Amino acid sequence: MTQYVRDIMTGHPVTVEPLTSVRAVARLMRDQDLGAVLVTEGDRLRGLVSDRDLVVRALAEDGDPDDTTVAGACSEDLVTVGPDDTLDDAVRLMREHSVRRLPVVEDGRHPVGIVSLGDMAMERDERSALADISAARPNQ
Template sequence: MHEKQKARDVMTPDPVVLPEDTPVVRAAKLMRDQAIGDVLVTRGDRLRGVVTDRDIVVRAVAETRDISVTPIGALCSTHVVTVDPDQDADDVVRLMREKAIRRVPVVEKGHPIGIVSLGDLAVEWDPTSALSDICAAPPNE
């Protein structure tokens, strides 16, 4: 069992954040270079949504959009479930289970400050699990 932790204790801090007018190709290259699967999308300095590598494939590539000019704001999911940094981590897990989501942005006063993923939770709470091993392994090239 883990001690009472908050979202801030299990989140990955300083998530990759890009403005909504960023071209898809730039976001994709950033995901590749940083070995991540998602980018938080902002309008001004406020969270607007999340775009994932899957969003890029399904909503841009498969629809033959020009990824050099299509903005990530046109692809991102905007109905994003977020949590406060002081929310209990157990509540975050419950929320992820109820909503069937794999990652939750951590937002403070509308500003994204972190993200909690299934991998973060596995590494933090069960470092000997298969999921933890997979999440801790270097990405495929």
């Protein structure tokens, strides 16, 4: 049976505007237990920022987290999938582009979710180490 991205994606993704401070995004990620948020302008997807992006592209550059905006820390050259794409297509894209998360968009630009490598692992092999780690409660 064919499985689709919509079946396992995290819907209603958390989004921020490009001028949101790195500190505000980091707190949002902490408070909502997120590894990534989407950066949008209006209803258009502009980028994705992960917790690693905040560290490597913002904090490691000695920027003030209150003055540095997420626009400079997010990945902008995104690979996306649609909710009606198959999981096989999503896996192929993750492999080809070496990414761990894919924004899910409708009409080529409107974000409706995120699908992650952890989501795939839990769906494909719930007994795998990655599935266990992805399903575990976060460190406090």
